[in-house]
Structure formats: C-alpha cells, structure tokens
Amino acid sequence: MPSTTAKRVAGVIVGVVVVQLVMLVAFSWPAARSAPRDLPIVVAGPQASAVAQRIEQERPGAFDVTTLPDERSAREALADRDAYGAIVTTPQGPRMLVASAASPAVAQLLRQIAQNMAPAGAPAASVDPAASVDDVVAADPDDPRGAGFGALALPLVMSSLAAAVIVSFALRGIASQATAVAGIAVLGGACAAWLAQDWLSVLPGAYLTVAGTMALAIASVAGMITGLVAVLGRPGVALGALMFLLLGNPLSGASSAPEMLPQPWGEVGQWLPPGAAATLLRSVAFFDGAKAGAPLGVLLGWIVLGALLMVLGGLRGRRAEPAATPSGAPAPAH
Incomplete structure (x- = not known):
C-alpha cells in the first residue's frame, strides 16, 4: 500500500473513532451525571x-x-x-x-x-x-414517564438536518431555499404534531399551538444549517450537526430537566433549538404557555440568524459570478 494511501486510511480510521467517542460522550455523559442542581x-x-x-x-x-x-x-x-x-x-x-x-x-x-x-x-x-x-399538573396519561416526549427531540433535529442538506444542494437561490425551508417547517410541524397528539398520544394542548412550536423548531435548525452551508459550503453541514445534534440534543433536557444536567451545560442547552423547543412544547402543551417567552425568543433568534446567513451567502455568490464569467467566456473575435 503506497504511503500516501496508508496515511489517508489511517486518517479516516482515527477521524471516525474520534467522532464515535465524541458521540458517546455527548449522549451518555449528561445521562450518567444526571442529578438535581439548584x-x-x-x-x-x-x-x-x-x-x-x-x-x-x-x-x-x-x-x-x-x-x-x-x-x-x-x-x-x-x-x-x-x-x-x-x-x-x-x-x-x-x-x-x-x-x-x-x-x-x-x-x-x-x-x-x-x-x-x-x-x-x-x-x-x-x-x-x-x-x-x-x-398538580400531570403528564399525559398515555406517556406518564415522558419517554415518548423525550424521544421527540432527536428525530426533529435529524430530519431538519437532512432537510437542510437537501435544500442546500438541490436548490439554488435565496428565494427558493427560504421558501423550501418555510414549507418544510410548516408541513413538517403539522405532521409531527398530528403524529405526537393523535397517533402517539404523548402531547395534549391545542393542535395549532403544538404544530406551530414544532414548525419553529424545524425552521430554526433547517434554516440555520442552510445558512451555514450558504456561507461556509459543505463544512456548514458538519458545524450544524455539531451544534444541534451532538450538543443540542443531549443537552436539551427533554427527557429530564435542564437542572438535572451538569452545569453550565444544562443552561447552554436551553440556548440551542432542541432545548428551547422542548421547553416551549412543555409550556404550550401542559402549562397554558407559562414561561414560553424565553424559549420562543431563542427559536426566533436562530431563525433570524439562519435567514441572515442565507442572505449573506446569496450576496457572496452573486459577487463571485461576475468574476468567474470572463474566464469561462469565449475570447472576443478580432
């Protein structure tokens, strides 16, 4: 095996093992250190x-x-x-x-x-x-241990990540990508809310409110990653997965509570879309919107940031097109 190929193979092996270890730590460490803290x-x-x-x-x-x-x-x-x-x-x-x-x-x-x-x-x-x-405020009788509710966060994040990848590489133009993200969020939120309420029976509350919350969660992740790809290219997918999947999901507190996680990571998780979405869902589904302002603001903030990144990436792409056109254009005839 040539030395260059051997180094590449070794690099792939080490890189994959590092990713595995990071995923193991990210998902198992918060659960293993779960205890009340303030x-x-x-x-x-x-x-x-x-x-x-x-x-x-x-x-x-x-x-x-x-x-x-x-x-x-x-x-x-x-x-x-x-x-x-x-x-x-x-x-x-x-x-x-x-x-x-x-x-x-x-x-x-x-x-x-x-x-x-x-x-x-x-x-x-x-x-x-x-x-x-x-x-005083009981969990859904069909999900008394909260297992179904806690399992909602990961599929929402993973599907939103996949949606961002498809939108970023299948569509061109700010308008097309933004429209696609908005449509995926609205339709995805409506379907996810129906699934959680009517089929799985893990969430009470008004359907439109729950669907709107899930739509915001999808838009915050999918829009932000689409914006990262527009600015950074393919590395934007990796950065988005790191923030929302490897960090945001295990630190969301969806299956326990932010105060049960090691600090300050429990608080950090509430500033990321998975944690904010879980907290907002609990508020609108069980508590008539009590304490919904902070998580709602977090989700809207990520949506706005993602939209700004998409606009920035689109403007950079337009500026690069005139510079690339002359090199590919045929030489003028003399």
Whole structure:
C-alpha cells in the first residue's frame, strides 16, 4: 500500500473513532451525571422556613428552595412553572406536590423524597407514599414517564438536518431555499404534531399551538444549517450537526430537566433549538404557555440568524459570478 494511501486510511480510521467517542460522550455523559442542581422547589406552610433549612443542609446545592405562605400559592408556583415541586407543611405532616408534566423524571425524584416524609411517630412501612403526593399538573396519561416526549427531540433535529442538506444542494437561490425551508417547517410541524397528539398520544394542548412550536423548531435548525452551508459550503453541514445534534440534543433536557444536567451545560442547552423547543412544547402543551417567552425568543433568534446567513451567502455568490464569467467566456473575435 503506497504511503500516501496508508496515511489517508489511517486518517479516516482515527477521524471516525474520534467522532464515535465524541458521540458517546455527548449522549451518555449528561445521562450518567444526571442529578438535581439548584432544582427550583417550594416549601409552604407554617413550618416552611425550618423545612427549607433542613433541605439545604441535607442536600446542599441540589435544590433552590423558595418559601411561600400556603398551599394555594405553592400550587400557583407549579402551574406557572416557577418550581418543579412543593412541600406543604401541615399539622398532619408534610405533603408533596409535583408537576410531572414539567418533568416526569423530577417528579419521580420528588416522590422518592416524599417516602421519607412520614409524620412523626408513624413507622415508615405504614405510610403510603402515593397518599402524600399530589400531581398538580400531570403528564399525559398515555406517556406518564415522558419517554415518548423525550424521544421527540432527536428525530426533529435529524430530519431538519437532512432537510437542510437537501435544500442546500438541490436548490439554488435565496428565494427558493427560504421558501423550501418555510414549507418544510410548516408541513413538517403539522405532521409531527398530528403524529405526537393523535397517533402517539404523548402531547395534549391545542393542535395549532403544538404544530406551530414544532414548525419553529424545524425552521430554526433547517434554516440555520442552510445558512451555514450558504456561507461556509459543505463544512456548514458538519458545524450544524455539531451544534444541534451532538450538543443540542443531549443537552436539551427533554427527557429530564435542564437542572438535572451538569452545569453550565444544562443552561447552554436551553440556548440551542432542541432545548428551547422542548421547553416551549412543555409550556404550550401542559402549562397554558407559562414561561414560553424565553424559549420562543431563542427559536426566533436562530431563525433570524439562519435567514441572515442565507442572505449573506446569496450576496457572496452573486459577487463571485461576475468574476468567474470572463474566464469561462469565449475570447472576443478580432
């Protein structure tokens, strides 16, 4: 085997193995290090301050505890997505409130904590954990563990990446590419929402709102990668896959919660389309749009940035055409 060929083969082997390792780390590391980190919860009732101090002493850094006066305000905090759960102190003993729609994984964690909240003097074996836990905003009954919801992010990202590649190399011109991206986003969002709601039954909420959210998610990824290709060429595909597939998807918190991921990566994930789309979907599907402003702004920002890159790439292409035309034109006759 010639030395040049051998070096090329070795380079391909090393490159593929590096990509495999990066993918393994990106997808397995957040799951392996999943734990609460400043997870917002509420403690309410007459003994709220004492319970809050105990939680912070026993689990330092795990929870961001806010004290509220009563159960009503605690329920409002969960419905407004200000907290994932609440401990309500009562004369009969503490009660746990959860919002499994915000994160079934976090709700399960809080249920485990509720098992250790037996009233004073009662043997732990005699306490029914389910009786002391109230699910204020429940997950979809057909997807109680959130497995179906968590599985939505990866197909949306991968299909949007594939759409961007097809649009970038099959169509020419800013108008054609932008129209194609918009059409794919609208039709893809409508079909994905139907699939998630009517067939898989993993999302409640108004169909048009869910479809619009999925359309924004598709447009943010497909439009941005199309713009990167317009400016950078083929390397734009690799850069888009790195940002949205290898980083954005595992850091989205779709299957758990951003506060369950290693920091600051949980926060970083919310600035990328997969994380913003998952958060926005939860808000519009389960919480009547509570806390929808920030993720909506993130998705719109990526869409605008992608459109600007497409325009920039189109302008650069037009400037390059006059310079290339004379070299290919026939020499003038004398």
